Amino acid sequence: MSDELRELYQEVILEHGKNPRNFHASDAATKEARGNNPLCGDQLVVYLTLDDGGNVADASFLGKGCAISMASASMMTEILKGRSPNEAKSLFDTFHEMCTGEGEGIDLPEDVEKLRVLSGVREFPTRVKCATLPWHTMVAALNDEEEISTE
Numbered sequence: 001m002s003d004e005l006r007e008l009y010q011e012v013i014l015e016h017g018k019n020p021r022n023f024h025a026s027d028a029a030t031k032e033a034r035g036n037n038p039l040c041g042d043q044l045v046v047y048l049t050l051d052d053g054g055n056v057a058d059a060s061f062l063g064k065g066c067a068i069s070m071a072s073a074s075m076m077t078e079i080l081k082g083r084s085p086n087e088a089k090s091l092f093d094t095f096h097e098m099c100t101g102e103g104e105g106i107d108l109p110e111d112v113e114k115l116r117v118l119s120g121v122r123e124f125p126t127r128v129k130c131a132t133l134p135w136h137t138m139v140a141a142l143n144d145e146e147e148i149s150t151e
């Protein structure tokens, strides 16, 4: 990755970390789960509202943590809307591969290409847990699990 690209990615992460999208609780949520990454201190709750067809009508989160976990949650909640649970889970798999480096150079679908700004975490194994925590929590919510921990 070039230094220029790295800097650009960094900026996007910091911007999302400072102004996270969909940062609120949801009374209407039909699924929710709590995620905890003790290694870094990231904690969040992911709220999902599924519509009658079972697709994600709304996604939001609340929590505190490092810029990477907050930025990842912010981007994830933007991307999930309108997707089926299976699509959401398959996106998690793709994202996880990208973050762990197994999918280096992985092709992301165009509408989720922005997740690539988080791909730099693959160089920092402890940061992978920060980036993937919101996604683990989202999958836990879909599976009706109340709580997950990266430990």
Ligand code: ZN
Pocket: 037, 040, 041, 042, 065, 066, 067, 068, 069, 129, 130
């Ligand atoms: Zn973190």
